[in-house]
Amino acid sequence: MQASKGTEGKRMRVSKALTIAGSDSGGGAGIQADLKTFQELGVFGMSALTAVTAQNTLGVHGVYPMTPEAVEAQIEAIGEDMGTDAVKTGMLFSGDIIRAAARQIERYSWSKVVVDPVMIAKGGASLLQEEAIKALKESLLPLAMVITPNIPEAEVITGMEIKSLDDRKKAAEILCQSGVSYAVIKGGHAGDGEALVDLLYDGQEFTTYTSRRLPTANTHGTGCTFAAAVTAELAKGTEVKQAVETAVQFVHAAIEADMHIGKGYGPTNHWAYNRQRKEMSMYE
Ligand code: PXL
DSSP: OOTTTTTTTOOOOOEEEEEEEEEETTSSSHHHHHHHHHHHTTEEEEEEEEEEEEEETTEEEEEEEOOHHHHHHHHHHHHHHTOOSEEEEOOOBSHHHHHHHHHHHHHTTOOOEEEOOOOBOTTSOBSBOTTHHHHIIIIIGGGOSEEOOOHHHHHHHHOOOOOSHHHHHHHHHHHHHTTOSEEEEOOTTSOOTTEEEEEEEOSSOEEEEEEEOOOOSOOBTHHHHHHHHHHHHHHTTOOHHHHHHHHHHHHHHHHHTOOOOSSSSOBOOTTHHHHHHHHHTTOO
């Protein structure tokens, strides 16, 4: 029996995405979340590690950064051989690592670049040194297609206080003036009550995505997962507005089907989006 009948001689069409980020030993955030998300959205995932965290759902117990040379060498290995359709950056830790990543992104002219400006873990551990904010703004943001801060991260980058949706719109405008093409300011940290509103600005118009706020503490890694879903969709050729819509739905499903793993802030369920869609397809 021939298992491959029908596909013989045909080459599978594959979209690729690279994550430049830290490792979360607990598996819920960082490159683990990114690679799981890429896989679920049908994209071949690759990674360049910036740091290893010793971490579980209770918190970050240690941070072990890579050298900037090691980060550059990993990206170069991918750039020289496989290439990528889209890139995501997550935890970058230091100004030197940011500049190293930016140099390589520029060298290979990668344009679909999603920057998730990770700063602080849920328990309060710092994942980005203070001196690195300047490097982020000067070296990385001009190369970014999409930036996906939460409200506290948007406040640090723009230097303005964000209390309302109007403030968020103003912050998104500032972000787009800094060289980014699209700014998504996520609503998870807003006190909006029942509704959760994510905001996209493309330099001209605003789009809002409203979902139901879910009552759970198991939201570890939602930021990484969101940006990874945007990256995967961009890698496949999806337009930004639709990529953000898919990311909103992917994260909502992942939180809704939380697995209660660990004793603290648990990870989300990266299978949930596809499982939900499969189930829905069985109904008329
Ligand atoms: O969610 C931000 C984040 C990113 N990257 C790594 C992390 C975390 C949060 O804990 O551990 C490696």
